[in-house]
Amino acid sequence: MKINFINHNNHYFVNRNITFKSSVDDLEKLSKIEELLKQQYEIEIKQKESYLADTYMDIDTAKQSIRILEERLNSQNNEINQLSSINKSARSTLSSLIPSIQLLAEQKNEYEDKIRQLTKYKKELQAKADAIIQQKQQESLSIITEHASKINHSIQKVSPQLQSIHFPKPNGFGAIAGFNTVKAHINSCIGEPLVLEQTGKLCDVPSGILFYGPDAINNLNIAKSVANQYGCNCVIIPSDIENPNKMEFLEKVVANARNRFTIDNKRTMVIIDNFDDFTLQTKRDRGVFKAFLDNVSSMYKATILAISQNPEKLDPIILRDGRFNKIAIANANFKDIIEIVKRYVPLDLLDRLNIIDFAKQIFKLQGENAFSVKQIKELTMLFADKFSEIHNIKPEISKEKIMHFKKQLKLLKSI
Incomplete structure (x- = not known):
């Protein structure tokens, strides 16, 4: 579009001769441009609004993070305050404990000083005790040496008699097959004193011997063999005596024993079978019996041979050393079984029977139990040549009895 201006009296006027066709086109273009600009401005406005919304969201998130950090900071401040309070309390407690610790350290030093003093005193006492013990040992050794020389002198004079006790007599230990350890124990316990007494020597013969073990009959037979082995008189007190008459009967027996000793110079062996039932009931009778045991050997020249299967039920005061020597008799072991088989095997089988093999068969047959000596004798005499025919023979000594004996x-041993 072209517009012409005309100057009239210094005033300008637009030339109306305009071509409106070109003007309309320009307006449409301007309108389109305006529309495009408007759309562009709207897009930019929306972008700005979106950016502004995102910015607001970031600001809210930052505010939340700040609040969380503030809460954590407050919590840490609280913990710091608590720790500070605990620290103050600990310092206060430590300050109060320091005097006690110092006092304990002082007491520890005092106790260590006392311990060192006591240790020193203990060493001094130990040295004095060792000196006293050494002196007593030397004195005892000199006394023992003196008595030993006297005893040796006495034994040398009667050595043939002492040697004789180790040879079994037919009615004495010779009647008992096996049990050599028990016989040796009896020899040392009463055999040697008896021989010395019979030769007129002063010696201490035991007041009593307690035989105990699971085989009651064998115990009684060994007790009987003692009197015959040492050439003594023998009296067996029956176990069925009524209780009120026991002490009276026993006193009569030992009074007679004293009279016989004055005549034949032989001690009397008083055998009490089943001593568990013989034990007196009343406290007075037991007291009388204890006093009786203390004097029976020296005054009456008698020795009590008591047989028991339950010695643990007896009064321990009765069984103490000086009143009763205790000899345990176990069930027959393998060596004892061999000796019993040798003794009682029939003569017609003696040459052709393997005694050791037969003893092994008996030993194996009893298992954890044990045959009594009486059963071993019967097995030997009846089944030596037909051992395979033995059936249902139950050992008399059970496993429980063996454990009880142990x-x-x-x-x-503790009595």
């Missing part, structure tokens, strides 16, 4: 051994 407990008795431990118990009587």
Whole structure:
């Protein structure tokens, strides 16, 4: 579009001679441009609004993070305050404990000083005790040496008699097959004193011997063999005597024993079978019996041979050393079985029977139990040549009896 201006009296006027066709086109273009600009401005406005919304969201998130950090900071401040309070309390407690610790350290030093003093005093006492013990040992050794020389002198004079006790007599230990350890124990316990007494020597013969073990009959037979082995008189007190008459009967027996000793110079062996039932009931009778045991050997020249299967039930005061020597008799072991088989095997089988093999068969047959000596004799005499025919023979000594006997051994060692 072209517009012409005309100057009239210094005033300009537009030339109306305009071509409107070109003007309309320009307006349409301007309108389109305006529309495009408007759309562009709207897009930019929306972008700005979106950016502004995102900015607001970031600001809210930052505010939340700040609040969380503030809460954490407050919590840490609280913990710091608590720790500070605990620290103050600990310092206060430590300050209060320091005097106690110092006092304990002082007491520790005092105790260590006392311990050093006591240790020194203990060493001094130990040295004095060792000196006293050494002196007593030297004195005892000199006394023992003196007595030993006297005893040796006495034994040398009667050595043939002492040697004789080790040879079994037919009615004495010769009647008992096996049990050599028991016989040796009896020899040392009463055999040697008896021989010395019979030769007129002063010696201490035991007041009593307690035989105990699971085989009651064998125990009684060994007790009987003692009197015959040492050439003594023998009296067996029956176990069925009524209780009120026991002490009266026993006193009569030992009074007679004293009279016989004055005549034949032989001690009397008083055998009390089943001593468990013989034990007196009343406290007075037991007291009388204890006093009786203390004097029976020296005054009456008698020795009590008591047989028991339950010695743990007896009064321990009765069984103490000086009143009763205790000899345990176990069930027959393998060596004892061999000796019993040798003794009782029939003569017609003696040459052709393997005694050791037969003893092994008997030993194996009893298992954890044990045959009594009486059963071993019967097996030998009846089945030596037909052992395979033995059926249902139950050992008389059960496993429980054997275990009980082992407990008795431990118990009587402490009495």
